[in-house]
Amino acid sequence: MPPEIETAETAQVESARRRKTRDRLIDAAYEVFAETGVHAASVEMISERAGFTRGAFYSNFATKEELFFALAERENRIRFERLQEGVDVILPQVGEAALTERSLGELVTRFLELQSDDRRWCIVQSEFKLLAMRNAQVAASYVAYQRNFLEQLTEQIDAAVGSVGLRFTIEPIEAIGIIVNLYESAMQAAILEGDDGDSVSAPPLARAALPALVHALTEPIS
Amino acid sequence: MPPEIETAETAQVESARRRKTRDRLIDAAYEVFAETGVHAASVEMISERAGFTRGAFYSNFATKEELFFALAERENRIRFERLQEGVDVILPQVGEAALTERSLGELVTRFLELQSDDRRWCIVQSEFKLLAMRNAQVAASYVAYQRNFLEQLTEQIDAAVGSVGLRFTIEPIEAIGIIVNLYESAMQAAILEGDDGDSVSAPPLARAALPALVHALTEPIS
Incomplete structure (x- = not known):
């Protein structure tokens, strides 16, 4: 397999994984917002609910x-x-x-x-x-x-x-x-x-x- | 002065003072609500802003x-x-x-x-x-x-x-x-x-x- 195709596939896998992470963070945020109120909800609470670190949060969303x-x-x-x-x-x-x-x-x-x-x-x-x-x-x-x-x-x-x-x-x-x-x-x-x-x-x-x-x-x- | 009249006057003074206390608490609450948000505002903050104790608050409002x-x-x-x-x-x-x-x-x-x-x-x-x-x-x-x-x-x-x-x-x-x-x-x-x-x-x-x-x-x- 020529290397450029392998790279395209890797990028596709990477992008699908990224989408999945984003979706899980969005799901978790919706739950935490609804339970504790939008004001009280924190990045920590949302990351934890999604099963990710704060680092994973910040590599997807700034705030x-x-x-x-x-x-x-x-x-x-x-x-x-x-x-x-x-x-x-x-x-x-x-x-x-x-x-x-x-x-x-x-x-x-x-x-x-x-x-x-x-x-x-x-x-x-x-x-x-x-x-x-x-x-x-x-x-x-x-x-x-x-x-x-x-x-x-x-x-x-x-x-x-x-x-x-x-x-x-x-x-x-x-x-x-x-x-x-x-x-x-x-x-x-x-x-x-x-x-x-x-x-x-x-x-x-x-x-x-x-x-x-x-x-x-x-x-x-x- | 017959005692019942004196009592009526005392009650009137008492009622005016009570109204004034209530008004001050309402003014203070409006300020605190606007500044900190209704959710975060506490009875302590409102009483303090009005210059009263929490006791004065609770003798006027239950919550x-x-x-x-x-x-x-x-x-x-x-x-x-x-x-x-x-x-x-x-x-x-x-x-x-x-x-x-x-x-x-x-x-x-x-x-x-x-x-x-x-x-x-x-x-x-x-x-x-x-x-x-x-x-x-x-x-x-x-x-x-x-x-x-x-x-x-x-x-x-x-x-x-x-x-x-x-x-x-x-x-x-x-x-x-x-x-x-x-x-x-x-x-x-x-x-x-x-x-x-x-x-x-x-x-x-x-x-x-x-x-x-x-x-x-x-x-x-x-």
């Missing part, structure tokens, strides 16, 4: 905050994919007839039913946001992350809304921001109310208010 | 959480009064003609301009909410407090909206919940973006999106 953003990217990717599955499966079933308030409500409800239980992620993300609010450097990264998330989500939802003959009556990214706020706040309410929830449903408050909000923020394309 | 609710009641009362001033001063200037999207927008903007800078309260309240999300006993009190706040606010705003010939298109308390969410989230965004703000204005995102949201959630009374 606990950088690890949070890697976790957030993974979590959001899962949610974008789930949403896209909804778009691909549910929207083709919508007929040609204009949506009524009721049929739009049913559509939103079907999308909400696709969401699995987000309460652990809700707490971890809310805690990280507060940590960012008290640290200007983390805040700058958080703003960029949040903006990117909202832009991706807006692109996806705006296209879906257009495909059923509707459009937002205010700036799409503002509408999506308001919808995301309502969803997060409904999730927080479910946690505060000690509603154990089931693993396959959106929080009750979102199921009640979100269809009405989407109706209020959209109009038929004339 | 740090109970003190938070006393602070929240005071802060919310200030905001309700400010809002009512807006209702009393601004609304009588609204003419008989139906509000257009533009004139409604200007009206909402005038109300927002009445709000003073809320970022310290925003951080402290957000941190307390998260603390409640991790403690079932505090959560129960928080839910009752939040429900009461929202009911009072809804009563006030629903009456104001009706007096200019409008009504909400969804349940008023749900509409107010969504509006409050947007306002809080706009405040958090202003903090994250390091916008120092001035002491007499609502956050930029709220000034941009709130008029459009209120328009979307209301309709003329037919």
Whole structure:
């Protein structure tokens, strides 16, 4: 075997091992964040939980905050994919007839039913946001992350809304921001109310208010 | 002087002194919460800041959480009064003609301009909410407090909206919940973006999106 191929294989093995280490650190961080709170979680605790040394941590992530953003990217990717599955499966079933308030409500409800239980992620993300609010450097990264998330989500939802003959009556990214706020706040309410929830449903408050909000923020394309 | 009158006077002095002690503890708690974070703040730190012993603290409040609710009641009362001033001063200037999207927008903007800078309260309240999300006993009190706040606010705003010939298109308390969410989230965004703000204005995102949201959630009374 020529040496350059051997090197390429070694690099591939090395890269797979590195990915595995990163994934284990991300898993461990999610657990520690959820158990002790994002603020109290330390690099030591996360490394130990993953079964690595602090050295292994620092050869993958510069800080606990950088690890949070890697976790957030993974979590959001899962949610974008789930949403896209909804778009691909549910929207083709919508007929040609204009949506009524009721049929739009049913559509939103079907999308909400696709969401699995987000309460652990809700707490971890809310805690990280507060940590960012008290640290200007983390805040700058958080703003960029949040903006990117909202832009991706807006692109996806705006296209879906257009495909059923509707459009937002205010700036799409503002509408999506308001919808995301309502969803997060409904999730927080479910946690505060000690509603154990089931693993396959959106929080009750979102199921009640979100269809009405989407109706209020959209109009038929004339 | 008959002894019962003397007793009444003594009780009055005693009650005034007690109120003063409570106020000082509430002021000190607000400072400590804002500086160190609600989670890290201790009864010791708050008592010391107020210049009292822990004994004085515990003869007024059972826990740090109970003190938070006393602070929240005071802060919310200030905001309700400010809002009512807006209702009393601004609304009588609204003419008989139906509000257009533009004139409604200007009206909402005038109300927002009445709000003073809320970022310290925003951080402290957000941190307390998260603390409640991790403690079932505090959560129960928080839910009752939040429900009461929202009911009072809804009563006030629903009456104001009706007096200019409008009504909400969804349940008023749900509409107010969504509006409050947007306002809080706009405040958090202003903090994250390091916008120092001035002491007499609502956050930029709220000034941009709130008029459009209120328009979307209301309709003329037919």
